[in-house]
Amino acid sequence: MEQENNSIHDFDIALICEYFSYVERQGPGSPEVTIKALSFIDNLTQNAKIADIGCGTGGQTMVLAQNTPGTILGIDLFPKFVDIFNQNATKLGLTDKAKAIVGSMDNLPFQDEELDLMWSEGAIYNIGFERGLTEWRRFLKKGGYVAVTEASWFTPERPAEIEQFWLDAYPEIDTIPSKVAIMQKAGYIPVATFILPENCWTEHFYAPQVSAQKLFMEKYADNLNAKRLVENLQHEAQLYARYKDYYGYVFYIGKKM
Ligand code: SAM
Secondary structure, three states: OOOOOOOHHHOOHHHHHHHHHOOOOOOOOOHHHHHHHHOOOOOOOOOOEEEEEOOOOOHHHHHHHHHOOOEEEEEEOOHHHHHHHHHHHHHOOOOOOEEEEEOOOOOOOOOOOOEEEEEEOOOHHHOOHHHHHHHHHHHEEEEEEEEEEEEEEOOOOOOHHHHHHHHHHOOOOEEHHHHHHHHHHOOEEEEEEEEOOOHHHHHHHHHHHHHHHHHHHHHOOOOHHHHHHHHHHHHHHHHHHHHOOOEEEEEEEEEEO
């Protein structure tokens, strides 16, 4: 009998990448939220150096490039996302402000104290919130900022179904005060924390996936793994609709001490 896939981690990474290359964002977020997070960051100048770690196809990076001085280097593990990022930057006339390269967040190509701002929407979980904040800190100038989004619990307790789903998907999910304490311990002043509004999930993340799923299933009509991947993502969207009072993404903005 075929094995059931329970977690996104069970799927072929190439298939996941192709699926998410059909949509503008690979994680929850919105232009408004990127701009709101940016409003907590001061001291950026024309010479500012910014990194967007786990940039994906650059949905949020293009917004950053349009709303900050300085230059942004996007870094992502997947060449397909990096190619789409650079095509988007060209289309939007932003190549002098933003470009992406292939790289890994656990081996970043920066000098110590080179960066003014390290951005990462929906991606730090790949290395872990605590490890990412701790390891990335040395690349920031003193007084530089880190701004990341991270899956977080809103309540001290929650229903077993959603607790189990997240413990499988990302065991480091925790409450907002716990995450803030981790940020402080990693050597940052926690400057701001805010919950991403629901439309970051519904309108900007799940809704665009509906047409992507149609295209994907037309291309992979006979592929059982593709079918299961789509079912898995639909299940995730249903869980969000049911349990959105208990969890979501939170922006954590910290200043290097
Ligand atoms: N920041 C984008 C957004 O919000 O739309 C993408 C978020 S997506 C949920 C996570 C991203 O992290 C993917 O683009 C994935 O390729 C990238 N990623 C995964 N592991 C990585 C690693 N070790 N180093 C760099 N990027 C990685």
